[in-house]
Amino acid sequence: KKKNQRLPPGPRGLPIxxxxxxxxxxxxxxxxxxxxxxxxxxxxxxxxxPAVVISSREAAEEVLKTKDVETCTRPKMFGxxxxxxxxxxxxxxxxxxxxxxNRKVSTVELLNFKKLQTFKSLREEEMDVMVKRISNSAxxxxxxxxxxxxxSMCVVSxxxxxxxxxxxxxxxxxxxxxxxxxxxxxxSLATGHFGFSDFYPGKLxxxxxxxxxxEKGVLGxxxxxxxxxxxxxxxxxxxxxxGPKGTDPSADIVAGMLHLVDKNGNPxxxxxxxxxxxxLMNLFLGGIDTVAIIxxxxxxxxxxxxxxxxxxxxxxxAALGEKREKLTEEDLEKVEYLKxxxxxxxxxxxxxxxxxxxxMSPITIQGYDIPADTRIYINVWAIGRDPxxxxxxxxxxxxxxxNSDVHFKGQHYELLxxxxxxxxxxxxxxxSNIIEFGLLNMLYFFDWSLPxxxxxxxxxxxxxxxxxxxxxxxLLLVPVKHH
Ligand code: HEM
Numbered sequence: 001k002k003k004n005q006r007l008p009p010g011p012r013g014l015p016i017x018x019x020x021x022x023x024x025x026x027x028x029x030x031x032x033x034x035x036x037x038x039x040x041x042x043x044x045x046x047x048x049x050p051a052v053v054i055s056s057r058e059a060a061e062e063v064l065k066t067k068d069v070e071t072c073t074r075p076k077m078f079g080x081x082x083x084x085x086x087x088x089x090x091x092x093x094x095x096x097x098x099x100x101x102n103r104k105v106s107t108v109e110l111l112n113f114k115k116l117q118t119f120k121s122l123r124e125e126e127m128d129v130m131v132k133r134i135s136n137s138a139x140x141x142x143x144x145x146x147x148x149x150x151x152s153m154c155v156v157s158x159x160x161x162x163x164x165x166x167x168x169x170x171x172x173x174x175x176x177x178x179x180x181x182x183x184x185x186x187x188s189l190a191t192g193h194f195g196f197s198d199f200y201p202g203k204l205x206x207x208x209x210x211x212x213x214x215e216k217g218v219l220g221x222x223x224x225x226x227x228x229x230x231x232x233x234x235x236x237x238x239x240x241x242x243g244p245k246g247t248d249p250s251a252d253i254v255a256g257m258l259h260l261v262d263k264n265g266n267p268x269x270x271x272x273x274x275x276x277x278x279x280l281m282n283l284f285l286g287g288i289d290t291v292a293i294i295x296x297x298x299x300x301x302x303x304x305x306x307x308x309x310x311x312x313x314x315x316x317x318a319a320l321g322e323k324r325e326k327l328t329e330e331d332l333e334k335v336e337y338l339k340x341x342x343x344x345x346x347x348x349x350x351x352x353x354x355x356x357x358x359x360m361s362p363i364t365i366q367g368y369d370i371p372a373d374t375r376i377y378i379n380v381w382a383i384g385r386d387p388x389x390x391x392x393x394x395x396x397x398x399x400x401x402x403n404s405d406v407h408f409k410g411q412h413y414e415l416l417x418x419x420x421x422x423x424x425x426x427x428x429x430x431x432s433n434i435i436e437f438g439l440l441n442m443l444y445f446f447d448w449s450l451p452x453x454x455x456x457x458x459x460x461x462x463x464x465x466x467x468x469x470x471x472x473x474x475l476l477l478v479p480v481k482h483h
Contacts, residue, residue, distance in 0.1 A: 028353035028469075031055065032382035041366050044377075047199025049075075051375035052365075053354075055382045057389055059366050060420075061413040063376060067363050068421035075358040075375045078195030078209065079466070082223055083187065083285070089278030090426075091286055092191075095360065102279050103426060109256030110164055110283070111426045116433065119163040120329055123434065126162070127441045128326055129170075130155040134446060138479040145451045145476040148299050152292035152438065153181045159434060164283045165233050166252035174232055183225060184288045189466050190222040191285060226284070230277040234258070253283065286468075287427060290351040293470045294435045295442075297349035298341055300475050301396045303448060304456045308398060312337050313443050320444060323483050327444060332436050338443070340398035342436055346384075346408050346417040348396060351468045353381035355419050380416045389414045408432070446479040 031053045035042050040056030054060055063071050073095035074080075080092035090106060093099035109115065130151060137146045157180045161167040169177045197205030237254045257276045302309040319334040320327065332338075355378040363370050370376070385393040391400065406412045409428055410420035418425035425431070442448075450456060460473040 027377075028379055028381040031354065031377065031379050032385070035379065035382060041368050046375070049199060049201050049375060050371060050373065051377060052370060053377045053379055054365070055379045056366075056386065057383055057414040060378050060380075060383055060416060062365050063357065063378060064410075064413065064416075064420040067359075067365065070361050070363045071357045071359055071376055072422040073358050073360050074423075075356055076197075077356070078198050079191050079193030079219060082219055083191050083226070083281055085274040085278040085281070087278075088275045089282050091282045093278075095422075098275065102275065105257055105260060106253060106279055106283070107426050110253040111430055113429060116430055119159075122162050123159050123437065124326070124328055126155055126158045127437060129158070130438070131441050131445050134442070134479050135481055138446060138481040143478050143480055145478045148475040148477055149292070149296050149471065150181065150474065152295040153184065153288065155438060156288050156291045156295075156434060157181055157184065160283060160287050162252075164253050164287070165280065166237065166254060167233060175229060180288075183222075183229065184285060185470075186218075187222050187226055187281075187285045188289050188468050190219050191467055193219050193466065226281065227277065230280045231273075233280065234273065234276060254280070287431070289470060290468050291431050291434050293351040293468060294342065294345050294349070294431075295438050296471050296475055298345040298435070298439055299442065299448070299477065300459060300461070300471060301345060301348070302341065302443075303450060303475075303477060304459060305396055306456075308341065308396070309443075309448070312341060313447070316440060316444050317482070324444070327437075327441055329433065329437055332433075332440060335440065337398065338436060338439060340401045342432065342439070343401045343406075343408060343415070344396060344398040347390070347415055348384060349463070350380045350384060350417040351470075352417070352419075353469055354379050355416070356467075357423070378416070378419075380419075383414060383416065386414070445482055447482055448477045448479055451476055451478055 031042075031044070032055065034044070035053060035055040040054065040059050042053045042055070044051050044053050054063055074092050076087065076094070077092065081087060084092040087093045088098055088102075090099060090102045093102065133154075134146055134151065137144050154177050157177055158169050161169050161180065167175070169175065169180060195205070196208035199205065200208065233254055237258055254276065257279065302312065315337045316335050320331050357376040357378065359370050359372055359374045359376060361372050383389070387393050406415055408415050408417050410416070410418060410424040413420065418428045418431075450459075454476075459475070460471075462472040463469040464472040
């Protein structure tokens with residue numbers, strides 16, 4: 001039997017290297033390079049904060065399945081602390097009763113299968129708006145390029161703001177889609193901002209953050225803007241709660257949460273409000289860009305791989321018939337290749353490339369001792385490109401999933417875009433549905449090409465982010481209406 005070992009130390013001067021990685025904005029790529037040399041369980045302390053990086057399917061399975069109970073909490077990250085209302089949310093909350101309560105409400109009120117069906121017609125309506133918007137560019141004498149990043153962010157913003165927050169951005173006088181997209185992009189980056197306390201845990205780090213007022217600046221401004229938005233949403237709901245019939249608790253998640261806290265106490269109290277806003281922050285910042293990112297990368301890969309684009313469009317158009325005015329979500333049942341494309345995009349471009357967890361007690365992973373309070377980063381991005389698991393891992397090849405039962409729902413540790421275990425993303429169903437339906441519409445109604453003078457080989461494949469990573473350069477494509 002293998003004796004437990006101390007963790008391999010990784011490269012020299014690691015505390016500094018670890019910090020530098022975080023500031024490069026592409027830690028998953030750096031971690032990957034280092035782990036090739038130092039192994040799939042690698043120590044990479046961030047200053048005085050112990051941390052390990054996990055880069056193999058086997059080690060990920062041990063963390064997320066065998067040791068899930070011990071590792072299902074999150075580290076207290078500086079940027080996230082501000083934007084999660086001091087961890088009163090779901091995503092960044094430690095493993096506490098507040099986390100349990102919030103996760104349950106969001107599942108019951110928004111993310112379960114039954115609720116997914118409730119908002120079906122809303123999603124179909126918004127996709128129709130997206131198609132009309134693209135058609136306007138396609139109908140021009142010489143069609144103009146559309147920004148796929150923007151189109152994807154807008155349609156997902158509309159869907160989530162309506163279903164989760166009860167806000168129709170087409171008619172909202174305070175916040176329009178442009179403002180929402182800007183808030184989501186800036187807010188996502190701000191969530192991953194590092195503070196001194198991330199590298200020097202305890203009083204020293206907290207003191208340095210206080211001294212340099214790190215929470216003012218961009219983070220403070222973002223927080224204020226987002227807080228105003230959530231307050232506006234809650235005020236609207238509270239107004240209708242006072243009305244003769246009150247808001248239907250199942251109308252959206254805010255209504256559901258307000259009814260819940262109303263039973264337990266005053267919904268307007270600061271602590272209740274913080275909890276609602278914390279959850280809204282997760283749905284808003286964690287739900288919009290993550291979904292749009294996959295739509296954007298799928299279209300990027302398809303334009304770079306015309307054979308796959310053609311195969312997908314032929315399958316879709318043959319299965320759905322010609323001259324349809326509108327598509328419905330049932331149409332997704334008739335197309336298979338599109339789903340393989342989405343899986344392959346999750347493998348190569350996971351929206352959250354490294355998943356943060358923390359050991360709550362001492363554990364062993366692959367025979368190595370991991371002390372309590374060690375941060376654990378699971379490098380999903382590297383696992384998706386591991387040559388020991390995937391043949392030609394850098395190649396975009398949706399066919400690799402044909403006749404394979406490998407899925408992205410958290411049971412296959414070589415493909416973990418949504419994580420796994422107790423902290424598995426609760427929106428797997430909703431997210432994959434929006435992505436597949438969005439792509440179905442784009443591929444059925446339009447043929448796509450690159451703007452004049454741009455060649456596929458030169459498309460910039462760089463990404464940028466802090467926690468979620470999106471395509472750095474917007475993807476510009478020219479649509480031509482198919483029918
Ligand atoms: C393609 C889209 C998405 C991807 C790739 C994604 C990915 C992830 C990942 C990797 C985690 C961490 C899982 C873990 O620790 O094991 C997570 C958690 C979470 N996601 Fe998603 N997500 C997506 C869409 C969404 C959407 C649409 C929503 C809500 C509207 C959402 C809400 C959440 C929440 C609330 C958590 C925290 C769960 C917890 O810590 O208990 N996500 N997501």
